[in-house]
Amino acid sequence: MRIGIVGLGLIGGSIALALRHAHDILGFDTDAPTRALAEERGLETVDRLDAALRADAVIVATPLAAVVPTLEAAAGRTDAVLVEVGSLKSAVAAFAERAPGGVRIVGLHPMAGSTATGLAAADPALLRGRPFLVVPTARSDERAMAVAGDLARELGGEPTVCSVEWHDRAIAMLSAVPLAVALALARAGEDVAHVAGPGFEGATRLAATPPALAEALLDGPRVKDALARFRAALDEVERGR
Amino acid sequence: MRIGIVGLGLIGGSIALALRHAHDILGFDTDAPTRALAEERGLETVDRLDAALRADAVIVATPLAAVVPTLEAAAGRTDAVLVEVGSLKSAVAAFAERAPGGVRIVGLHPMAGSTATGLAAADPALLRGRPFLVVPTARSDERAMAVAGDLARELGGEPTVCSVEWHDRAIAMLSAVPLAVALALARAGEDVAHVAGPGFEGATRLAATPPALAEALLDGPRVKDALARFRAALDEVERGR
Numbered sequence: 001m002r003i004g005i006v007g008l009g010l011i012g013g014s015i016a017l018a019l020r021h022a023h024d025i026l027g028f029d030t031d032a033p034t035r036a037l038a039e040e041r042g043l044e045t046v047d048r049l050d051a052a053l054r055a056d057a058v059i060v061a062t063p064l065a066a067v068v069p070t071l072e073a074a075a076g077r078t079d080a081v082l083v084e085v086g087s088l089k090s091a092v093a094a095f096a097e098r099a100p101g102g103v104r105i106v107g108l109h110p111m112a113g114s115t116a117t118g119l120a121a122a123d124p125a126l127l128r129g130r131p132f133l134v135v136p137t138a139r140s141d142e143r144a145m146a147v148a149g150d151l152a153r154e155l156g157g158e159p160t161v162c163s164v165e166w167h168d169r170a171i172a173m174l175s176a177v178p179l180a181v182a183l184a185l186a187r188a189g190e191d192v193a194h195v196a197g198p199g200f201e202g203a204t205r206l207a208a209t210p211p212a213l214a215e216a217l218l219d220g221p222r223v224k225d226a227l228a229r230f231r232a233a234l235d236e237v238e239r240g241r
Numbered sequence: 242m243r244i245g246i247v248g249l250g251l252i253g254g255s256i257a258l259a260l261r262h263a264h265d266i267l268g269f270d271t272d273a274p275t276r277a278l279a280e281e282r283g284l285e286t287v288d289r290l291d292a293a294l295r296a297d298a299v300i301v302a303t304p305l306a307a308v309v310p311t312l313e314a315a316a317g318r319t320d321a322v323l324v325e326v327g328s329l330k331s332a333v334a335a336f337a338e339r340a341p342g343g344v345r346i347v348g349l350h351p352m353a354g355s356t357a358t359g360l361a362a363a364d365p366a367l368l369r370g371r372p373f374l375v376v377p378t379a380r381s382d383e384r385a386m387a388v389a390g391d392l393a394r395e396l397g398g399e400p401t402v403c404s405v406e407w408h409d410r411a412i413a414m415l416s417a418v419p420l421a422v423a424l425a426l427a428r429a430g431e432d433v434a435h436v437a438g439p440g441f442e443g444a445t446r447l448a449a450t451p452p453a454l455a456e457a458l459l460d461g462p463r464v465k466d467a468l469a470r471f472r473a474a475l476d477e478v479e480r481g482r
Contacts, residue, residue: 238459
């Protein structure tokens, strides 16, 4: 299969490195040094988005803010299934509702990552054994769903199909709340952190999340509800129940 | 130096393994299979507390609930400096106030650990490069302070002297709050944990703290204040400040 990968950061790069032995990979990134590093790591790259769209599937792995603009730019200019691997799905779902005819879009969310960023930190092992949430949109046909599921399995992941609503509720609890908690703990313990043990260090590790991603996650849907559930659970723990 | 070590679990075992090449170590544990494992790992053991007290320094590394009873049992029956390495210091400080004449007691808290327990998981590397809080009691003379500082440095740690009050306030924030938060997060996210990524997994790791230690930490002094500070910081994070 010919697979275009748009965005060669931590996740896009890890996917590209994992798939390159079994598929024709065309990697694209707007950043020229990233493309050069990709070539050094054995990936074939192209220097225009259009060239990456000449494929059977196109994986959109840009920073979150660029996912919908990239889908907009690609829609109508490719027959490829567009598989976007961002951390939030509402905006993608909304775009799919108004996308031009014939476009196929499916969401895939590998529950993997690191506070490290960029292609230099990319590693296929990041993805292996992880849950992959497959999130259909209004423009996910049978082929799109099959492509997303097959990709998840080829990457060593375990695909689970879920709705946008379920996805966003889960991510609010699994990503936004742990991030908010780590930031709060780092702030509250600032004056004693110099004598911290591995417990506190581990509990505040997510405070090193790249700021743009952190902001997007904290501003995401259902975060207020998830934080309220967390606070209620913390009250229970404190009361010893 | 001859050093008795009472309690050969994760911390006591790690200390014993780290010091055995430079000192005469006499390890004691109330659990016979633990003593057998210690011998297998190259440690000299004794099968009575009294025998471990014939030393220049005695490190008390029992479970938290046994620290004061062990100090009580040892007091008056040894000239050794008693160095206790438990996670909370108030009860030790109170005992030191009423300890028989001539007894020397000093607190030392290596900010190290793991959710693994027991001698099987003991490893000198756990201690290296970690902060060690040296906590003087009413019965810490110059020699006791020197022994505690020297031990910390020999174990590869970085000693910092602090008061019982400062220690307990720091530990409430560094150990009890991260534990409470991990337990609350595990509880609030129970229904979505099956698709969790490494962020949530890392954030809930402390929920695997051994129950007896977890209970002691959550019941420790200053925990209510520390949780209140954490909640205020979480409110700030949520409001984007």
